[in-house]
Amino acid sequence: MRTKSFRSVVKNYKAVFFDAFGVLKNHKGLIPDIEKTFEYLERKGIHYYVLTNDSSRSPEELAKWYQTRGIRYITTDKILSSGMLAMEFFKTKVTNGNSVAYLGTSASAHYIESVGLNTIPVADIDLNNLDHIESFAFLDDEGFSWNDDLNKTINLLRKKNMTVVVANTDINYPVSRNDISVAIGGLADMVENIIGKNFIRFGKPDAQMFLLAYERALQDIQVKRNEILMVGDTLFTDIIGGNKFGLDTALVLSGNTLPDMAKIRIGSSGIIPTYICDSAVIE
Amino acid sequence: MRTKSFRSVVKNYKAVFFDAFGVLKNHKGLIPDIEKTFEYLERKGIHYYVLTNDSSRSPEELAKWYQTRGIRYITTDKILSSGMLAMEFFKTKVTNGNSVAYLGTSASAHYIESVGLNTIPVADIDLNNLDHIESFAFLDDEGFSWNDDLNKTINLLRKKNMTVVVANTDINYPVSRNDISVAIGGLADMVENIIGKNFIRFGKPDAQMFLLAYERALQDIQVKRNEILMVGDTLFTDIIGGNKFGLDTALVLSGNTLPDMAKIRIGSSGIIPTYICDSAVIE
Amino acid sequence: MRTKSFRSVVKNYKAVFFDAFGVLKNHKGLIPDIEKTFEYLERKGIHYYVLTNDSSRSPEELAKWYQTRGIRYITTDKILSSGMLAMEFFKTKVTNGNSVAYLGTSASAHYIESVGLNTIPVADIDLNNLDHIESFAFLDDEGFSWNDDLNKTINLLRKKNMTVVVANTDINYPVSRNDISVAIGGLADMVENIIGKNFIRFGKPDAQMFLLAYERALQDIQVKRNEILMVGDTLFTDIIGGNKFGLDTALVLSGNTLPDMAKIRIGSSGIIPTYICDSAVIE
Amino acid sequence: MRTKSFRSVVKNYKAVFFDAFGVLKNHKGLIPDIEKTFEYLERKGIHYYVLTNDSSRSPEELAKWYQTRGIRYITTDKILSSGMLAMEFFKTKVTNGNSVAYLGTSASAHYIESVGLNTIPVADIDLNNLDHIESFAFLDDEGFSWNDDLNKTINLLRKKNMTVVVANTDINYPVSRNDISVAIGGLADMVENIIGKNFIRFGKPDAQMFLLAYERALQDIQVKRNEILMVGDTLFTDIIGGNKFGLDTALVLSGNTLPDMAKIRIGSSGIIPTYICDSAVIE
Structure with missing residues (x-):
């Protein structure tokens, strides 16, 4: 299965919605080099938000996790949680x-x-x-x-x-x-x-989660749904939810969906991402 | 189980979302006297919209059904369908x-x-x-x-x-x-x-249906979600969907949920409407 | 994944229960050379029965299908249907x-x-x-x-x-x-x-189907459950049902479960056959 | 809803299968006077067995529970558990x-x-x-x-x-x-x-549980399935399982299914007992 570079995909969008686990971080901590992605987005003026099915902590605490690990870009206002x-x-x-x-x-x-x-x-x-x-x-x-x-x-x-x-x-x-x-x-x-x-x-794939993020994005920028890219590692939450809400979607293979299973999973689930990328890292 | 008059309930809201089947119409045609409800809403300046899980016809055709039966108030722009x-x-x-x-x-x-x-x-x-x-x-x-x-x-x-x-x-x-x-x-x-x-x-109880109607309402009026009343006859679509979207909800007993079963159904389902009314008719 | 020859497996049992579709026949007719299996079983004195989730025809008609295609061994008394x-x-x-x-x-x-x-x-x-x-x-x-x-x-x-x-x-x-x-x-x-x-x-994987066949077998022979082999092409009916009833089970790869998917399916389903064979044909 | 006396029902059968909880016992201990039922069955020569979805204790321990409470009739060989x-x-x-x-x-x-x-x-x-x-x-x-x-x-x-x-x-x-x-x-x-x-x-309503009891009964008595009465308080396990296995069934109202809900539950579930009795007590 052919994947696209995340850079070539994301550059065409006004805003990006990121899933957290499997995309920005994993059980060991931050995905290596993921900070470069945010540097790129900042340079290009592409807005970004993190959508997470997490009710164990407040957005402040969720943001702090990234900041203490060196990603100062992910501030409380970028976090949308269930x-x-x-x-x-x-x-x-x-x-x-x-x-x-x-x-x-x-x-x-x-x-x-x-x-x-x-x-x-x-x-x-x-x-x-x-x-x-x-x-x-x-x-x-x-x-x-x-x-x-x-x-x-x-x-x-x-x-x-x-x-x-x-x-x-x-x-x-x-x-x-x-x-x-x-x-x-x-x-x-x-x-x-x-x-x-x-x-x-409450939580992805439900539309209310995407609506929360979309309303937040509209406070920052004038943007239509199809000008937003949803990036996730899970077909059944990130991708089907993004598709249904009218976003374009990119499946990354750095988390839940392993490279050798992606094609089989897409075929058997009928959940089709707009793009497939190895990861969300832009080197 | 004590019910409230629909008039006493609806007067406190800026807008009303109506389910169609079991609320405005049934298998025989219009619910008798339902046009009086719309006359009341017009008089009071309360906005109203019809949310229907119907993909068999266009909004124009759905609106026409009401108009040919004498409810001129329900125009195409009032109809939101799956x-x-x-x-x-x-x-x-x-x-x-x-x-x-x-x-x-x-x-x-x-x-x-x-x-x-x-x-x-x-x-x-x-x-x-x-x-x-x-x-x-x-x-x-x-x-x-x-x-x-x-x-x-x-x-x-x-x-x-x-x-x-x-x-x-x-x-x-x-x-x-x-x-x-x-x-x-x-x-x-x-x-x-x-x-x-x-x-x-697509369709109630999914949030996207309520969002569609809410965005339509925002074109007509400045209104917060809790200033809107969702009126429906079905706990599992109208009421749980309205509750979740942050609306107040009124269960009417003119359709799917029969008067003698309402209390049992609410108790066994755990879906609790804000109000219960015999019907949406305002006499 | 290593498969065993059906001959080496079946020779250790007193009786065999066969699923029909994907084991003895497919959409084109009889599985080629399957008659040799019955000749072998007859020679060895191993009893055999066909268990089928079929309620469209009587056992007589089901048996006739085999006989008109040259397998005279499958008589009405060998057929157990839902x-x-x-x-x-x-x-x-x-x-x-x-x-x-x-x-x-x-x-x-x-x-x-x-x-x-x-x-x-x-x-x-x-x-x-x-x-x-x-x-x-x-x-x-x-x-x-x-x-x-x-x-x-x-x-x-x-x-x-x-x-x-x-x-x-x-x-x-x-x-x-x-x-x-x-x-x-x-x-x-x-x-x-x-x-x-x-x-x-009624039908596999439910125990009543296996009981029907077991009671029939007991009319012909004294046999314990673990002296019977259930042969099927479907994990979710033949194999889990056979396992649960206390039979040994052989998954054959001539039907529903394709050779390149067998290992993945067994791993993801948790349904583990006693043996895996390419087919039930004994050459 | 008209109920029948348990005596008038049970006297027509060669054997009885009892569910335990809600029929013979409840959270307080034995159902009052239930020992009289066993005295009656003994007098009439009707065989009886207890079928229970219980894997927390051995049949010996399950039997002991009854015996220490004065029902000496329920011995280990009468107990069939999942x-x-x-x-x-x-x-x-x-x-x-x-x-x-x-x-x-x-x-x-x-x-x-x-x-x-x-x-x-x-x-x-x-x-x-x-x-x-x-x-x-x-x-x-x-x-x-x-x-x-x-x-x-x-x-x-x-x-x-x-x-x-x-x-x-x-x-x-x-x-x-x-x-x-x-x-x-x-x-x-x-x-x-x-x-x-x-x-x-393993457990009711699955056929294997009824088969276990039926095979035990066959060791004591020659009996056909429709000469056995299954007595239970739960439609979804005792009654549907008994019906499917070919037994006659009696729903008792001393446990899970309360008298005022029995008719509604039977109607909404489509699970129809042969008889309904207030309890399994024979006075």
Whole structure:
């Protein structure tokens, strides 16, 4: 399968949306030389944004990760996360004074609290007093006992009908070269299946994630959807979501989709990127 | 279960999004007295739009249906259909001169052709010459032989990898008081399951449908999402989609969700409307 | 991937269960030289049976197909079909005088009628008089109008609650070297999904199919399950079903699972045959 | 909805298959007066067996539970569990000297070890030395850390392709009047979904469970399938499984299916029991 150089592809666009994991970083840290890509984009005046299915940290913290590793270009305003959509949802929907119950680390809840909402971890809930619990959030796979708190979540949601938000649609994520971990989206799928209710999910490939980034881009620049390139390593989130939203798409082979499987995966999935590139690095 | 009068609910919003079937019309025609609702909205200066999972006809034809039945308020510019999203998709994505293969009536294809695209019904395709077929659309459950053309579609999509659009997510629709028919979305589900590929779907509850209507509303009025009321009869499309997009929602009991089942359905689905009203009629 | 000769594998078993399509025959007719396999089995005194997900014809007709092509060994008593399980079910469950409604050819219904049951094709049903319709059978994808009769089936099953049997679990079948057709199991999946009810399915990989064959084998020979070899071309029906029932299994590469994909498919599915053979032919 | 007395129903059968939870016992212990049913069956010479989706304990331990509560009739030979099917599977399929990795309590593993197999809990596995791990069993939801061992299981099954058995198909079970817990089948579903492989499941409604009981019954008595009554509280396991296997079925309203929901559930599921009884108690 013939790939194109990322430089020859990206130069034709006004803006680029980057997936994070597998494109800009991997389990070891930054993808080597990826900073050169941002230097190129800056030189050419091409705008860029990072779209990530991550609700474990705030955009500030996500940006800081890049900056402490030397990519000063990725500032908070360049980050669009599924956690932001969840936060925005609760801000509009939760009655003042009521609480959002959650599964996740306290760091993941801090972000929701930063707009004045109350949160309570499932572990601290008294199942006999649910008066002020109005909504539920699946935020992070860490920070709680799966044995205890998944069962408690199920019984909480059976006792009181409330809107449930899954702030990260991914079902797993890589933790090392070969190993993966269940993501909070995978745990949420299990709970949803067991109680038979319908959760609200935020994150790629859903259009709302792309809309969030598009609205951010429109604050910086006048741009049509087909003047934007979505760059990702995963057909089932980045590429199909970008295609559907009307963006052009570039599949990179530096992450989830390995070079020797790309052709088979595209053929068997029917998800066709506009371009295929070895990586997003511009040397 | 206590319901609110639609008047007392709608008066607090700047704009209303209406689902069509079960809210404005049913198998017999217009919901009796629904025109009074539009007179009220006009008087109060509340903007209104109709969001419909319908790709069988153009917005012009959909609007005409209301006008010939005496609701002159519902003009073409008030109609937002999943077919419009499909059309927009093909306009951006299909190379000039190439064709969109489709299942549906020729009327459903005319709408796509109206922006200069070529279309070809599956029945007319030569499976040995697919050079100019670039994309595929599921448009309408009528206008073709299911026995012949569903099998031909499957083999077409196995022979040539192309992007497939399902322009209506509904799996069935009512044809009389008691009877339903398989919708094109239901046929598309079967084909997708058999060939194991991933189709792109347009229609409620997907955010893109709500975005289309919201962008239209913004052309008429300055309005935030939580100043808009989504009115629908179906929890799984209208209400969950509206909730997720940040709208307030009103479930009406004049269609899919019957009065004696509303409470059970809300409880078992976990999809909670902001309000419940008997109907959208304002007397 | 190393394959074993079928002869070296089969000689260690007291009985063999063969899948039909992709093992003994394909779209062109008999697999060349497959008759030699039966000559070998006869010589060695190894018993053999054919297990097929086929409800379109009676065991007599299925056997006749082989015999008219020169394999006199495959007699009616060697054939075990999913249609036999359906017939057995109706014989026990349907009240004398009542009818089984069906989708399929009249030939597929004749087999059910042969034990004294009444059948009625969906096309002939009067939806206003369902008194004597007691059960429903999905028998064959041919013999009816999909447009008319699938919709009629849906409304029939909404009007009257009855037990529904899908007499062939396959969702598609090959009709030529490259082309496939939707099987009756694929149509049944769509109907089940639209009406939200639970159908009863007969056919591999379900244990009841293997039990039927095992009980037949026990009439001929004293044999334990692990003394039987299941031979099939499809991991998801023949091999997983055989494994689960306690049989040893041989995947052959003459049908559904192509030689260059076998290793990938076994790895990605987690369905592990005891042996892999190029084909079931013994030369 | 009219129910029949259990006595009037059961007296017409040669044998009865009982589901355990919701029929013979609940979260508080034995269903009050259920011992009278067994006294009746003994008097009438009707044989009885208990079919349970339980792989957490051996049949001996399951029987002991009843005996210590005063029902001396339920002896080990009356118990048929999904754990027995799993144990039988491993006995046939696992090479001498190799190990079955498992999730569950050590008590659940002891049963598998009782036939001479080696087992190893996931927590004790060295992922860099999997040479002797040949198969995997989901046995019980207790006895391990979900956070650590579910992730470790996923990576184990990605590193080495092996047959995976889920020894209990239930996704949840009741722990008190109102509360439920995720069952090992629910955890297995999540793992299967994340790694995309196909597990082998044992338990109702699968035919193999009914076959196990039927074969046991045939050791005691000459009986045809339609001379056996399956008694259960759950449509989706006991009733549909019994129906499909050719048994008559009685739904009891003492467990999962509450009296006021029985009619709705039967109508919406399409799973129709032969009889409905308030409970299995014969007074």
